[in-house]
Amino acid sequence: MNAPARPPMPAQQQPMPGYTNAMSPRPDHGETSYEGSGRLKGLKALVTGGDSGIGRAVCLAFAREGADVCIAYLEEHEDAEETRRLVEEAGRTAILSAGDISDPQFCKRLVDDAAEALGGLDILVNNAAHQASFEKPEDISDEEWAHTFAVNVHAMFYLSKAALKHMKAGGSIINTASINSDQPNPSLLAYATTKGAIHNFTAGLAQALGARNIRVNAVAPGPIWTPLIPSTMPEEAVRTFGTSVPMGRPGQPAELATAYVMLADPRSSYVSGATVAVTGGKAFL
Template sequence: MADKIDTRDLEQPLQKQQQDMPGHTEAMRPRPDHGEDTYQGSDKLKGRAAIITGGDSGIGRAVAIAFAREGADILISYLSEDDDAQETARWVEHAGGRAVLARGDIGEESHCRRIVEQAVSEFGRIDILVNNAAHQATIDRIEDLTAEEIQLTFRTNIFSQFYLSKAALSHMKDGGSIINTASIQAADPSPDLLAYAATKGAIVNFTIGLARMVAERGIRVNAVAPGPVWTPLIPSTMPPDRIEKFGRNTPRGRPAHPGELAGAYVLLASDQGSYMSGAVIPVTGGRPL
C-alpha cells in the first residue's frame, strides 16, 4: 500500500468539464483521491461513532474513510447522490466500520434531528459531528443573486450546523468533538462566490463562539478551512473555463485531493487534539488564511 497521495494529475491544467448540481464523483476527470489506497489508521478513534454531513463525496468521503480506518462507525449524511453515498459506505465497511446512510436535506431542522436520532439508534452514541456539507453557486453580479439562492446557501451551509449541533450535543459526552468545514473564502472571499463566502465567515464565528459555550462540558469545537479542493462541487458549480485554472493561485500551484485534508479532521476528532478548541486549521496549499 502506498503512503502518499499522487498529485501529479492535479499539477497540470484540469480538463474542461461541467456537471449538474450537486455533481458526482464518477464523472470527474481526473478522479479525486480520497485516500482509498493511502490512508493508514492506527485506532485513534476506536469505538467511537461519527456523523459526517456531505459524506458521500469529496472531503466528506475522505474523512469517512480515514475515520473508519481509525476505528470509528460512520453515519453518512447526504442530499441525493445515492451512488456516491453507497461507494463511501463500501469503503467504510471495507475498513471494518459500520456505515449508515441518511438521505435528505440538512437545511430542514426536522431532518437534522432525524439524523441524530438515527445515529443514536444505530450506534448507541455520538462522539464526533463533522458539519461538512455545503452548497455554492458562481454568480457574477449581486443583482443576479436571488433570494432563493441566498436562502439555500445559508440553510445548507450554516443553519444546518446550528440544527445538527443543537441535536447532537444532548447526546455527546466529555471528550466529544464537533468539526466544521469552513474555507479560505471566510478570509479571502471570491466576489462570484459571495453568498458561499459569507456563510464560511459565519462558520468561523460560529465555531469560536460554540467552542466557548460548550467548553465546560468537555466538548471541543474546531474548524478546518480548506483552500481549493478537487471535489464534485467544482465541476457542478464552476464554468468550464475556470476549472482549467482551479487551484493555480496557491503557492503549491494546484488544488488538493480530498484525501490530503483527512489528517486534519482526524487530529481534531482524536485525543491528540485534546487541547484544541475554537481553532481554525488552514489547509490551503500555502495561501494565508
C-alpha cells in the first residue's frame, strides 16, 4: 500500500453522490497491495455501495479471497464498471445492479437476483449510506431526515430479511456502522443517528439469528477517504479531514478490507454481535 495521504487535503467539492476519478488524491482500494489467500473460496457475496470507497475495497478483497460478488450501487456507473473490472481481473464473477435501496421492492429484487445470478448467497454486506452536513438541526428538512433513515436503516432491514431466504447456516451479514455510532458529529446529526441505530440493529439481529448459525457483525470506520467526503462535507472539513483522530490522517478504503474479510471468513465461526472499530486510534466506546 502506498503511503497514505495526510491533511491538509487539496480543496475540492463534488455533487452527490461523488465519484472516485474526481478525487485528489485518489483513494487506495488495495489495487496493488491486497493479496488473497483463499479465505472466501467459492462463496457468494452481495455488497451494497460496492462501486467506490469502502465498498470497492471490500469487493476487491472478497474477489481476491475467492468470492463471486454482486456489486450494488445507486447510479455511479463508471465507478461500478471499474469495480467489476477489478473483481473479474481476480478471476471471479462480478454482476452489477443499479438502483435505489430506499425502495423496499428494489431491495427484495436485488437480493433475489443476486442469489440467482451467483448461484446462492453466503455474505451480505450492508455498506451503502447517505449523509449530508448541516450547521443547525433546523436546517435538516423532514424529507432529508426520512431519506437518511430510508437508505441507512430501513434498507438494511429489507436487505437482511430478504437475504435470510437464501442464506444457509454459516452465512454472514456485515453492516457498516461508524465512529459516529457513539461519538456523533453534530453537523451529521441524521447520519450519526442512523449509525447508532445500525449498531443496535447488528447486536439485536445477531441474537435473533444465533440459533440459525448466521453471524451478524459490524465494522465501525473512522474518517475514511471516499467520494462521500468531498460530495457531502464543506470544503474546510474536507481540507482537515482525518485530523481528529490520533493518527492525524484519514484512513484509506484498503485499510478496512481485512476487517470485512475476517468477519466474512467461515473460520470466524464464533464471532457474532461484534463491532470492529477501524478508527485510526480513536476509542470506540
